[in-house]
Amino acid sequence: MQIQTYPDGFDLLLDGRLVLRHRSDAPCLFIGQGDARMDMYRGNFDIEDYVIERTPLSHAEVSGTGDEFEVSLCAAPGQPARLTLVISGSHCDGVIFFNSLDPSINRIWLRVVAGKNEHVWGGGEQMSYFDLRGRRFPLWTSEPGVGRDKTTEITFKADVAGKAGGDYWNTNYPQPTYVSSRRYALHVETTAYSAFDFRQAGFHEIEVWAVPDRIELTARPSFPGLVEAISERFGRQPPLPEWLYGGAVIGLKDGSRSFDRLETMIAAGVKISGLWCEDWVGLRHTSFGARLFWDWQANEDRYPGLPQHIAELASRGIRFLGYVNPYLAIDGPLFSEADAAGYFAMDDKDKTALVDFGEFECGVVDFTNPEAAEWFAERVIGRNMIDFGLSGWMADFGEYLPLDVHLANGVDAKLMHNAWPTLWAEVNARAVEKRGRTGDILFFMRAGFTGVQKYCPLLWGGDQSVDFTRHDGLVTVISGALSSGLLGNAYHHSDVGGYTSLFGNVRTAELIMRWAEMAAFTPVMRTHEGNRPRDNLQLDQDPEILAHFARMTQVYVHLVPYLKFLVAEASTRGLPVQRPLFLHFEADARTYAIQDVYLYGPDLLVAPVWQSGKTEWSTYLPEGSDWIHVWSGRTFAGGREATVAAPFGQPPVFHRAGSRFAELFAGLRNL
Amino acid sequence: MQIQTYPDGFDLLLDGRLVLRHRSDAPCLFIGQGDARMDMYRGNFDIEDYVIERTPLSHAEVSGTGDEFEVSLCAAPGQPARLTLVISGSHCDGVIFFNSLDPSINRIWLRVVAGKNEHVWGGGEQMSYFDLRGRRFPLWTSEPGVGRDKTTEITFKADVAGKAGGDYWNTNYPQPTYVSSRRYALHVETTAYSAFDFRQAGFHEIEVWAVPDRIELTARPSFPGLVEAISERFGRQPPLPEWLYGGAVIGLKDGSRSFDRLETMIAAGVKISGLWCEDWVGLRHTSFGARLFWDWQANEDRYPGLPQHIAELASRGIRFLGYVNPYLAIDGPLFSEADAAGYFAMDDKDKTALVDFGEFECGVVDFTNPEAAEWFAERVIGRNMIDFGLSGWMADFGEYLPLDVHLANGVDAKLMHNAWPTLWAEVNARAVEKRGRTGDILFFMRAGFTGVQKYCPLLWGGDQSVDFTRHDGLVTVISGALSSGLLGNAYHHSDVGGYTSLFGNVRTAELIMRWAEMAAFTPVMRTHEGNRPRDNLQLDQDPEILAHFARMTQVYVHLVPYLKFLVAEASTRGLPVQRPLFLHFEADARTYAIQDVYLYGPDLLVAPVWQSGKTEWSTYLPEGSDWIHVWSGRTFAGGREATVAAPFGQPPVFHRAGSRFAELFAGLRNL
Incomplete structure (x- = not known):
């Protein structure tokens, strides 16, 4: 992390990438106060924020040298600081710690510099859009919804029946972490409700309904290196059994x-x-x-x-x-055992909170x-x-x-909601x-x-x-x-x-x-x-x-022999088994927004037929390799679209020419 | 208007009513900046505001005496003022003029003191809710929508077909004016997009997407007097022909x-x-x-x-x-005439703006x-x-x-949109x-x-x-x-x-x-x-x-003889022909939220059958009079609900006992 100060602001760089740009007339941080209404209907949420205050912290004073800087921020010169940032870290890994000096602050908005052609991915497990650019993504664990498309009859009916239709951003697994095509990742360490807004041309806006502990930044020269670093940060899965x-x-x-x-x-x-x-x-x-x-x-x-x-x-x-699942039905024997021991979350009246799951009630074990x-x-x-x-x-x-439950650790359930998974x-x-x-x-x-x-x-x-x-x-x-x-x-x-x-x-x-x-x-x-x-x-x-x-x-x-290789790669390098095309073809920017095709490990490209009534299927093949269609053995050049027959039993799959598993893949033709 | 100053704020009173209450820790005014996306689809709008700044103007300095005060507002002591209010007027009629000292301000939010049991009405012509309390009402002229209820199939289909389903607040005729049960009216003089938010317990929040010219306040001891004053302010209609x-x-x-x-x-x-x-x-x-x-x-x-x-x-x-209507089809002779004279609104390229109305295009005459x-x-x-x-x-x-059209007066079409009707x-x-x-x-x-x-x-x-x-x-x-x-x-x-x-x-x-x-x-x-x-x-x-x-x-x-009397009353006093029950029964607060029954002038109460399959109908009758059911001649006491037969041809209508039109009304039985 490198900070450059100017008379009216500062720039923050991560391994040469401009990440934050603060000027008094274009501040990077806004703070304020909100009063949100949050209603749950069986795992679906109706949330609306009333933003009472959103103040630009226009005036920044930077102190410190070397590896750690402190930025003291307020609305105008002469005002007391309302928030300080402590920025530390190595060349390509940095942390921004947030320190609020005003207890009324419960909202922050941080603007991160965005490039015109930048792509962003992540945000947890996003079901509708892999490339997040151009949209806003609230990050709150919930039911994903039924239909998830406000223009469909099923979504409409699910919404009317139980506010259960969902939308593109609803997911069981959100995470306030994104990966940028500028080859860095940003992670917000908070369990509060947050949102990533990628709709602006010049900046990404990160909104958090609390002062977060910190924001972590990680840059690497290549995508695989970046993913490896992310995996190290969050922990690796054991191998498959x-x-x-x-x-x-x-x-x-x-x-x-x-x-x-x-x-x-x-x-x-x-x-x-x-x-x-x-x-x-x-x-x-x-x-x-x-x-x-x-x-x-x-x-x-x-x-x-x-x-x-x-x-x-x-x-x-x-x-x-x-x-x-983490609930216990009131009429089962485990409920009595947990209730007697005081293991359930409590309600407002200090009684065991009971959640209605549809003609039966459950206690919530308080983890x-x-x-x-x-x-x-x-x-x-x-x-x-x-x-x-x-x-x-x-x-x-x-x-x-x-x-609205009361938890043993004394933390507001609104702050523990995202932590629960x-x-x-x-x-x-x-x-x-x-x-x-x-x-x-x-x-x-x-x-x-x-x-x-x-x-x-x-x-x-x-x-x-x-x-x-x-x-x-x-x-x-x-x-x-x-x-x-x-x-x-x-x-x-x-x-x-x-x-x-x-x-x-x-x-x-x-x-x-x-x-x-x-x-x-x-x-x-x-x-x-x-x-x-x-x-x-x-x-x-x-x-x-x-x-x-x-x-x-x-x-x-x-x-399986190939899968075992991928499992080993996951264990040693943290690379996922299913990978976006750009992970191994970073030079081909045409791959950056593709979300219906994936690499199954480094050597197989899978383009599932996801529409009905298809007998053939077209897919883009990344530039930088030739590709062998596994069912016909036919070779296709990368950097262009390929169309193949897609009868039942022969999903559009290609392997990389020259793969060390080529023989195994060729064996698929004999099944 | 009366102003009382305190070490950390001021109170503004209108004929004894506390209207504004400003304290440094509970300011009445917030200012800021927004960047709205506003898209029109054949008279239906998709509008979303990105609020960049919302700063509480916590510090107020009041000067002036007698009939005119100036309030200078800024975020904190020692800061330059960002906005001043000039407040003047008589005991029961006041004006708050807004004077922005910061050209970046394009949003204001004003909090007006609200009572716990206060009702509010108005907002133009509101089709879904007469009593506005508990909801937010954007004020922007548009198609009202088809169905106007997100839980109905028709609304869903209209939304999908053309974003035309609408919602409770959509109206052809919005107006940033409300009437309070505290017997005052508040009017915002602006044509910018605005919204009245009546959802809070202790205040109403007025939001304007511009610095408004002024806010006008009018108090009267009684509802009819207040309505008369409002009618005087906005102008009276000629009598019916x-x-x-x-x-x-x-x-x-x-x-x-x-x-x-x-x-x-x-x-x-x-x-x-x-x-x-x-x-x-x-x-x-x-x-x-x-x-x-x-x-x-x-x-x-x-x-x-x-x-x-x-x-x-x-x-x-x-x-x-x-x-x-105010459009001229491109293939009609009037279009050519207006176009030659340069009477149409222009587009970005300084050509006549053409609006698509469904397989034909029109020019917009620039009024x-x-x-x-x-x-x-x-x-x-x-x-x-x-x-x-x-x-x-x-x-x-x-x-x-x-x-997006350019108008002859040089004002942004977003600010002229509401002015157009x-x-x-x-x-x-x-x-x-x-x-x-x-x-x-x-x-x-x-x-x-x-x-x-x-x-x-x-x-x-x-x-x-x-x-x-x-x-x-x-x-x-x-x-x-x-x-x-x-x-x-x-x-x-x-x-x-x-x-x-x-x-x-x-x-x-x-x-x-x-x-x-x-x-x-x-x-x-x-x-x-x-x-x-x-x-x-x-x-x-x-x-x-x-x-x-x-x-x-x-x-x-x-x-007609009775209607002529009502027309005369409209001309002389500005009272509407159709009136809420409370206009003449202010002592009966049970009438304040009734919106499916009206007084037709002072002496008739009309409770239209507005549901299907009904053979009888119940309605509340205000306290303070006995009521004669016009079709049966039967007398009902006020202050309670009455149920009457409602066959076709005999809508539930009652006249006030002792009305000087009693004979005329009794004559309805002989039709």
Whole structure:
């Protein structure tokens, strides 16, 4: 970090990049006060800020030399300083510490210098837009919404039914970190509500609804180096478990019938590594239909003799996975235990806060209480799940911390809301670690925030609609993988066939097949029956789908040697398995805004068919390599668009000419 | 106006009412800078403000004595003043002049003291909410929207089709003036975009996107006195023309067939004062259907021999009315004339700005050019319309001034946009006045803004949907009449049967009949065939509707002696014909938020049936009088709710016991 002072301001440089430019008539920092209304409706939020004050801090006084500077800021010369920045760090890694001198300040807006053709990525796991430039992104963990496009009928209906339609920026996993095409990353260390506004030509504006602890800046000469540094900062995932390489994880929630259905799939040639039954805890029947029973232990009624089944599957190399979330239903035995111990978040009247999840109420285990977190990790996950024999689970939710509860650590729930996904991940990771099963047990989460990287071994892209829509369908998973991947989440996957079926929207054979084609080229291939299994096509209902799916699991297994190489790269360098094209083709700026194509490791380019009714597909191939279409063996030049036939079973995938895995990739043609 | 100074601030009192309270830790004024994005889509606007600065002006220095004070304001002691207020006026009428000392300021926010149980009304013609408390109201003339309720399918479809769904605050006629239940009115003299925010408990916040010229305050001991003062301030309408008292104005746009259809109505006993044919200018055929030809002169093809028809009707006491708007279609002869004279608003390239109205383009006559305004008044309205024989017209539009045109007066179109309805009204009024026909020719407008009162003799409530919906149906007309009436618009009316039929929404017999029942108790009873006459029921298509309508016109004519009394009251005292209950029952605070019932003058209470499927209707009757149900003669006590039978033809109407018109009202029972 380098600071240059001028009579009326200063410039801050990071490894030669101008990052902050402050002049008295163009200040870089604004402070003030807001009074926000924040209402939650089952994980969807209606938030509106009333900005009472937004004062430009026009006058800056810089002191210090060498490695640490202090910038004292006020509205005008002669006024007392309202905020100081302490800036320190090395040439290419810097930290700006914020120190408020005025307790009324609860909003800051920082302008970071932006280039005209600059691209920005990140912001957590962004489902609609990978390149964030030109839009504003509030960063607040929530349901992502159903439809997520205010021009669609489904979004409208979801909004009317429960304020649940969402918008382009809603995500289970936001993170106030971005990566710039100027080859630096900026991270805001705060759990407060924040927003990145990339709509202005000359600056990015960072808004935080608190004085943040600090802003961290990291520059590297190349994108891979930058991603590696980011991964080091936020923590690396353990490698994928060996057992996973056996094939797909099959999601069924059909009680003990699930085992029979699994046999049908095996008989059809499906390669299987695990059976995932989220209904292992039993069901609750509501007027909305069957829901899971939110008390985390095996249900003997729904899965009689489950331990024997688990052992039998294990003997054939197939693991059994379950489900958990951070709530406890009031009518389950764990609730009483936690309640007696005082492990729940409290309400205004100092009673256990109860959250309505639709005809049943739950307590929120207070993970800011170390004893409660330890109890959940040991008593619930350790004993009821790991010791019982689960090899993994969906660690669902994390986005629903109500804003009016009282927490053990005394911090405002509005400031803990974003922190919750990471606390939830930590509870899961600790339980696994205590049993010495890190790298063997695989749990997966949709919610995230800063630091989740360190604890959560696998993201899943959340609850897409069962369709090909631009903002809630198959294609959104790619953006989710690429954006979260840049921030150090090496492993991403999604529900094959999508999840959310509402308002008559049901999945088609085509959707399941296109999704499976993509999933074969992701680190984890896992199916889901969806929220309404009976109304929606399942892969074992149609021999054509099942045969296609079996073929795609064979593709997945065939690629395991390459996947193991990618896992090693993730472990050593922090590079995500799914990568934006520019990560390895930085010289080709045409790749910077591409979000429907990805590199699967350095050598494969995957362009999933994400629209219906297609028989061929076109994709841009980066300049700097020739590309071999894996199904035809045909060579295409980089730097231009290629069009290939895309029949079912042959997703548009290319490998880099000269790859050391070329022989393996060529083998795909023989499957 | 009285000012009391304190060591850290001041209080401003208006006839004993605390209006402004300024303390250094709770300032009443904030200033700053915004950069708004304002996009227009055929009269619907997408507006978003980026507030760059919002600085509390915490430090105030008051000087002056007696009748004039100056308040010098800055952010902190020792800082130069950024704005001064000059406050002057009598005990109960005051003016706050704004004087900016900083050219960067383009936003102000003023906090006015609010009482806990205070109600506020006004804001122009507000269609959704009469009592404005608890909501924010942007004040910007625009299309009101179709559906105007984000939870309805029609609003959703209108939004998707053309950003045309609207919301509760969208109105053709906004005005930055409100009336408080604390018996004072506040008016902001500005044409800039502004907003009244009544959501806070302790203050109202007035936001203006410019430094306003001034804010005017008026207090009176009683509501009628206050309304009278407001009417004096903004100007009074001429009395309604005598010919109108003959009955309803029938809207037909069926070319020369309109005359035959009129005869059918007359034969059915309909009392008629005028025939209004908006298609008198001829049609243009587009892919959306038939539109009017926007060149303002009689069309001989569609209305052959129109002068003879007009004379024939006049001999029977029936006037003929037409249609005009402030645009000229590029393919009409008037366009060339205006273009040659340079009467149009110009675009960025200094060429005539053309606005697309859907398969045809128009020029915008620049009313800031006195010659252009005069030309439109004399050449277009005077010669083509008045001299031709029209006795009135719909003076449509006024809300569409594009924000990127260049105007003759050199003022930014963003600042002239709100001024346009009043300029448009003035052009019409001047044309009428020049012919000496004020009080005889009746034009009616939907658009409005400050000062429209002085020029426009009659408002019409705009384009309601053909339904009973809460935010775009029959009931909204009542709120429109009451809110605009408080601000000095004595005369209001609406399209019997509504206007907008889109997305399969068509009118029912019930809707037409309920609307006619209300219209009989408004100063002008006028029908409209709607935007899609062929798809929608017309009153002459069904003998039952026609008979019902005939009866309601007889009710209207029967009440003329009373209506004339109300017109006299409007002329002398500025009281609107349709009045909120509290205007005459101020002691009964239960009336303050009622918006679906009105007083028709001092002695009649009208509670229109505004929902479908009703056979009886309940309404609150104000305390302080007994009330006689006009159809049954039954007496009801005030201060409680009354329920009456409401068959078709007998709208729920009550007269005040002891009214000097009691005999007239009793006569309604014999119709």
